[in-house]
Amino acid sequence: MERVFIGIFPGNKILEQIEKIRSESAPFLTGRFIEPSNIHLTIQFIGFVSKEKVNEIAGNIRKTSINLKPFSLEYKSLGCFPSFSSPRVLWIGMEDESRVLSKLKQELDDLNKEFIKIERKSFTPHLTIAKIKDIKDYNAFASLMNTYKNTSFGKDVIESIYLLESRLKRSGAEYFVIEKFNLGI
Numbered sequence: 001m002e003r004v005f006i007g008i009f010p011g012n013k014i015l016e017q018i019e020k021i022r023s024e025s026a027p028f029l030t031g032r033f034i035e036p037s038n039i040h041l042t043i044q045f046i047g048f049v050s051k052e053k054v055n056e057i058a059g060n061i062r063k064t065s066i067n068l069k070p071f072s073l074e075y076k077s078l079g080c081f082p083s084f085s086s087p088r089v090l091w092i093g094m095e096d097e098s099r100v101l102s103k104l105k106q107e108l109d110d111l112n113k114e115f116i117k118i119e120r121k122s123f124t125p126h127l128t129i130a131k132i133k134d135i136k137d138y139n140a141f142a143s144l145m146n147t148y149k150n151t152s153f154g155k156d157v158i159e160s161i162y163l164l165e166s167r168l169k170r171s172g173a174e175y176f177v178i179e180k181f182n183l184g185i
Helices: 012-025 051-066 100-111 138-147
Strands: 002-008 029-033 041-049 071-082 087-095 126-135 152-158 160-167 174-182
Touching: 002 051, 002 174, 012 071, 012 087, 012 126, 012 138, 012 152, 041 051, 041 100, 051 100, 051 160, 051 174, 071 100, 071 126, 071 138
Parallel strands: none
Antiparallel strands: 002 041, 002 160, 029 126, 071 087, 071 152, 087 126, 160 174
């Protein structure tokens, strides 16, 4: 059984912005920043499935990716889950004005419905950049969040989506590419 999901990796420009936020928050935020090579957008979390099911899921992604042209995403705003008063995850949001990402998510949900648990909450595209353990200075945290609340961190042209395996370890999850799907090919 493999623990799998479908995702997108960001470009280097956003990774530089994330490093800047990491440096600015280091004095008051304790936790674990996600390694740059592991930062990704999860389009669809599938969970544990057999190797045969992984092949079927890959076929579904292939069907979808052939008909999808590369598209643009803007990285915009800094946020946290579940709430500002009790943050556990620090993230950078994405603006999907063309709704291509939302449509891709819906199409993959439809194709892979036998493998996934449909989530009741709405899809909030984001890059998790840190798992927060503690905030030492809420005023500094509030200032950071306010500074980057509506900031555009740049754009990426998304040319590929990935089927990934997630292996959980004490130090955090490690991700391995099962298959890369170039869009429109």
